[in-house]
Amino acid sequence: MVDGGDDHELVERCLHGDLDAFEPLVVRYQKPLFNVALRMVKDREDARDITQTAFVKAFEKLGTFDRRHRFFSWLYRIAVNECLNFVTRRRPAAPLPPGLPAADDPERSAEAGELAGRIQGALMTLSPEYRLVVVLRHFLGLSYAEMSAVLLIPEKTVRSRLHTARERLADTLRSATT
Amino acid sequence: MTERMDPEVLLQRELDGENSPAESAELQRRIAEDPRLRAGSEKLFSLGRTLAEVGQEDPPPSLVADVMRTIRANGARVRGGWVEVWRTAFARRPAFAYGLSLAAGIVLGALGLGALGPAALGTRDEAAVGTILPPGRLGAFRQVDRQELSSDGFRGVAVTRRGDGTVQAEVRVESNRPLQVTFEFDAKAFSPLGFGRSEAAEGEVVLEPGRVSIAHSGKGTYQVFLGARSAEPAPLTVRIDGQGIQVERSLETGRQE
Numbered sequence: 001m002v003d004g005g006d007d008h009e010l011v012e013r014c015l016h017g018d019l020d021a022f023e024p025l026v027v028r029y030q031k032p033l034f035n036v037a038l039r040m041v042k043d044r045e046d047a048r049d050i051t052q053t054a055f056v057k058a059f060e061k062l063g064t065f066d067r068r069h070r071f072f073s074w075l076y077r078i079a080v081n082e083c084l085n086f087v088t089r090r091r092p093a094a095p096l097p098p099g100l101p102a103a104d105d106p107e108r109s110a111e112a113g114e115l116a117g118r119i120q121g122a123l124m125t126l127s128p129e130y131r132l133v134v135v136l137r138h139f140l141g142l143s144y145a146e147m148s149a150v151l152l153i154p155e156k157t158v159r160s161r162l163h164t165a166r167e168r169l170a171d172t173l174r175s176a177t178t
Numbered sequence: 179m180t181e182r183m184d185p186e187v188l189l190q191r192e193l194d195g196e197n198s199p200a201e202s203a204e205l206q207r208r209i210a211e212d213p214r215l216r217a218g219s220e221k222l223f224s225l226g227r228t229l230a231e232v233g234q235e236d237p238p239p240s241l242v243a244d245v246m247r248t249i250r251a252n253g254a255r256v257r258g259g260w261v262e263v264w265r266t267a268f269a270r271r272p273a274f275a276y277g278l279s280l281a282a283g284i285v286l287g288a289l290g291l292g293a294l295g296p297a298a299l300g301t302r303d304e305a306a307v308g309t310i311l312p313p314g315r316l317g318a319f320r321q322v323d324r325q326e327l328s329s330d331g332f333r334g335v336a337v338t339r340r341g342d343g344t345v346q347a348e349v350r351v352e353s354n355r356p357l358q359v360t361f362e363f364d365a366k367a368f369s370p371l372g373f374g375r376s377e378a379a380e381g382e383v384v385l386e387p388g389r390v391s392i393a394h395s396g397k398g399t400y401q402v403f404l405g406a407r408s409a410e411p412a413p414l415t416v417r418i419d420g421q422g423i424q425v426e427r428s429l430e431t432g433r434q435e
Contacts, residue, residue: 015380019250026245034237055245063380066397069205116232137194138229144194163190170225 014062026055029072032140033079040083040128042120050086054079060064073149075164076140080132080150087128123174130165137162185215192219193226322432327418329425331355336416340432344371345404347414347429352397357420359392361402367412368431375400391399409434 007028013021021100037047058078065074123131136142136150147162148155188205191197197205209216321342327334332353338347345368347361365388371381373390381393391403404414411433418425 003425019246022244023242030237030241030245031234034241035234038235039236044235046236048241050389051237051241052245052248056248059249061380061395115228119228119232134229139232157192163186164189166193166222166225170221173225173228174221 010065011062011065011067011071014059022059025071027073029075032054033075035139036076036079036135037083039120039123039139040131041086044122046086050082051079054082057082070149071148076136076142076150077152080136083132084128118173118176122169122176125172126165126168130161130168133158133162134165134169185212186218189215189219189222193222320432323430325416325427325429327351327416327425327427329418329423331423332357332420332426334417334418336427336429338414338429338431340406340434343406343434345402345406345414345431347404347416347431348399348401349416349418350399351394351418353394353420355395355420355423357394357418359394359400359424360415360417360419361390361400362415362417363388363404364412367407367410368414369407371403371405373400373402395429404431406431 007025010021010025030051034047034051037050037054038044041047041050054075058075061078064072123134126134132151133147136147141152144155144158147158151158153161183201183204185205185208188197188201188208191207192202210218215412220335270411281410322340322345323338325336325350327336332351332355334349334351334353337348337350339348347363349359349361351357351359370385370390373385375383375392376397376399381395381398383393384391392400406412413428413429414431416427416429
């Protein structure tokens with residue numbers, strides 16, 4: 001997990017008109033946010049757009065951030081909502097056959113490695129809600145409590161959703177290799 | 179304790195590294211005894227190893243610069259106007275800031291009085307944006323009207339108060355979705371003197387002749403100060419619009435005593 005000890009201080013500076021204070025927050029959280037988006041939507045350009053939009057929205061809504069809570073949970077929630085909105089809008093996307101690299105980006109997928117391509121393909125067969133818990137847990141390393149705070153659902157629901165998601169993902173990966 | 183725990187739960191907890199040594203040992207014992215559980219554990223542990231091997235990808239190198247460029251462009255529009263000038267002035271030189279507020283109030287008053295008509299004001303995009311006067315600087319007010327605005331998805335209340343030649347309209351609203359808060363008034367009866375809001379309310383504010391509209395999210399309080407051009411009462415309307423939300427209330431503004 002990212003150490004955001006002085007996040008609140010930077011937020012305060014932003015709220016007092018120091019726009020530059022937002023830059024360290026972008027630098028600090030760009031990688032996790034981009035990776036959440038990438039694993040949710042698969043396409044790097046779409047992930048980049050989602051990440052950028054999430055940061056801009058976060059900045060615009062900084063005044064509504066409740067400083068009793070952790071900044072990253074609030075920021076991740078904005079990014080997660082952006083991902084879900086994007087996926088909902090794009091809906092027609094049929095599940096990719098697991099094990100196949102992205103059809104629109106075969107070279108990149110090859111460079112990134114067969115494993116990443118297989119995992120991404122399998123992830124895309126999960127519904128967005130299940131995909132999200134796998135991404136937050138296994139790619140960002142969030143705890144159940146942190147996931148609960150980001151997704152605004154009880155920890156028990158997070159556990160049960162992740163349990164099901166893992167089973168489905170494991171089955172998909174296994175069937176793709178046999 | 180571990181004897182009664184569902185082996186599937188133990189398996190998931192093992193994958194998360196949450197099992198105690200005793201629980202891990204218990205799980206291993208059950209796996210050794212149960213071929214079905216053994217198959218399930220191999221499948222999940224294999225998934226865990228595979229996921230662990232896939233690292234995070236680096237974001238595009240220009241992402242930070244692009245985000246900051248967009249924010250600065252938006253910031254220049256949202257914060258670079260009256261809000262920024264006002265805030266900075268108050269922080270550094272309060273006396274100057276009150277002078278600035280007074281000057282801004284006079285300009286807005288002139289707008290409301292018709293010295294500059296709508297034609298001179300131009301399009302909506304050219305209307306003034308931001309905060310002019312701080313709340314509570316215009317003397318004593320007595321409450322004239324109070325109306326509940328609450329509806330599904332938000333809570334709110336609107337209050338009007340009357341001071342010496344001045345009307346204050348206040349809306350307090352709390353919502354988990356974006357709303358548009360609009361004050362509407364007869365520009366012939368009132369001239370806008372200023373606008374105040376709670377610190378947490380950061381949405382864009384557009385001041386026009388006869389109307390103040392605010393992009394709201396979360397929790398906030400908004401106050402509009404109006405100079406009364408006549409002792410006669412004239413109503414003021416508060417409107418809340420959002421997805422599936424449309425609430426409108428007419429509030430009395432009282433007579434000059």
